[in-house]
Amino acid sequence: MRNLKKILLIVLILINTIILSACWNYREIDKFIIVAGMVIDKDKDTNKYILTGELIEPMRKGEKSGPESKIIQVKGDSIFNAIREGIELNGKKMYWGHSQIMIISEEIAKYDLMSVIDLVNRDTEIRGDMKIFVSKDNTASEILYKTYETGEEIISYKINEVLKNQKSISNYPDINFWELAKQLLAKGSSPIVPCINIEIQEGVPMFRVSGSNAFKGNKLVGNLNDIETKSALFIKDEVKGGFLVIESEVDGNKYKNTLEIFKSETKVKPEYKDNKLTMNINVEMDTGIIEIDGERDFIEKKGRQILQKDAEEYVKKNIKKVIDKAQTDFQSDIFGFAGIIMREMPKEWKEKIEPNWEEEFKKLDTNMQVKINIRNSALISKTIKVGE
Incomplete structure (x- = not known):
């Protein structure tokens, strides 16, 4: 009996040594660039996807100020292709562990939503808990470009903060990709997704989240x-x-x-x-x-x-x-x-x-x-x- 206890103790120690020794999927962060948020449009002339991303460079040792973001834009025949094209601009792969939002254009919402859903569900690196919005502007990329010019640090995170405070207003829904996909798969029912657009206040462009977009199945059919x-x-x-x-x-x-x-x-x-x-x-x-x-x-x-x-x-x-x-x-x-x-x-x-x-x-x-x-x-x- 005493020998059995010793054997079990040794086995337990070995198991803990294997499991707790290190992070199994550890990656060097300096080899990646962090994605804070992503916007997807589609070029009507070429039918290519236009991906606009807000990227964050990790703070380097000795830096006292907070992280800063930059906006990049790439095109591709598919969304995944466009994501990989971003490597040519940065020399680094995109890291999605801190991404919080995705904004899609009305064009994507009307005719191509399932391509976006499929990518997020299929790709293990892209977060499924990202919040989703539909832009009411001519192009969804305007949300990032125009508000970025105002000098705000990380626009994507500020947009996400609006949804965190949704319960104080209740004028728009709070939904992420997993919830959206679940509702799309449900029989007979369809989701509503928050609207976002640019408004000019005292000459300064600012984003505004209000109202929602109604879907029928996987296609946008109107606004509330x-x-x-x-x-x-x-x-x-x-x-x-x-x-x-x-x-x-x-x-x-x-x-x-x-x-x-x-x-x-x-x-x-x-x-x-x-x-x-x-x-x-x-x-x-x-x-x-x-x-x-x-x-x-x-x-x-x-x-x-x-x-x-x-x-x-x-x-x-x-x-x-x-x-x-x-x-x-x-x-x-x-x-x-x-x-x-x-x-x-x-x-x-x-x-x-x-x-x-x-x-x-x-x-x-x-x-x-x-x-x-x-x-x-x-x-x-x-x-x-x-x-x-």
Whole structure:
């Protein structure tokens, strides 16, 4: 018995020596150049892919300032070919371990998305957790080139920071390549992807992430503005924060008050009765009054009831609008209804709904219930009035 314990101990030591001795895929970082972000366009004349990358040179010993980036652009008959062409400009292979974003043009999103998805899924070096955006500008490369000129250090990382703070706004979705590929492979449902574009503010070009792009299968079919996107995220139960600007009319006067969303939960329950499909959508959220327009009191009971009712109608109306748009304009289930029906009613889905899902989606009814709880009014318990 004692000899057996000794043998097991020796075997364990040998195994740990092999496993813990070093990093199995260690690489010398000075032989690579780090990719912070990548942008993909397509040349309409030559049909070649245009790859624009933001690259970071590793800090050398003795350097006190932070790392700096540079922008390069290469072309190729395939995306992988373009990536390898980048070696000719740098003399180094690209390292993807710190890449955070990929931006694709609307042209790629409409006609060639699967080439991008295939590359990311197939290539073991390219990160699948990179966040994805679709550019609304003429070329996606403008996002990097124009904002790079403003002197910002690493644009790709700043763009990624916007998505990290998505829950504070909820005007655009947060999605990476793995999630995108998963949604594309799901039966009947299609993804939405955040929009990015250049805006000029006081003469300075800046990037802006807002709204989303709707897909049908693997093709872009349209856009959703900020409000439409937030409404779609309510349905998908992906709103974790943000705000609502609510218009109320009292005694002939109009007021715009702002509610901050603290918590939101959506439950979607399908119902199939008499060969008719209905999606029951129940949204409940906790909010607080963050801004009051004018001297009208919306904090006391009567005013709060008016604000609550108007807020519930506002959310309900906008959810209905985005569903109508998806059914009529996109004819695409961007809400994931198909997956919910498959889980909740597998028999009905397989036998009655799935064979004609596209037509079923276009004509399905919705039954919406919205409950908004106004929990507080921030640091002030009453409306501020002039002279007080």
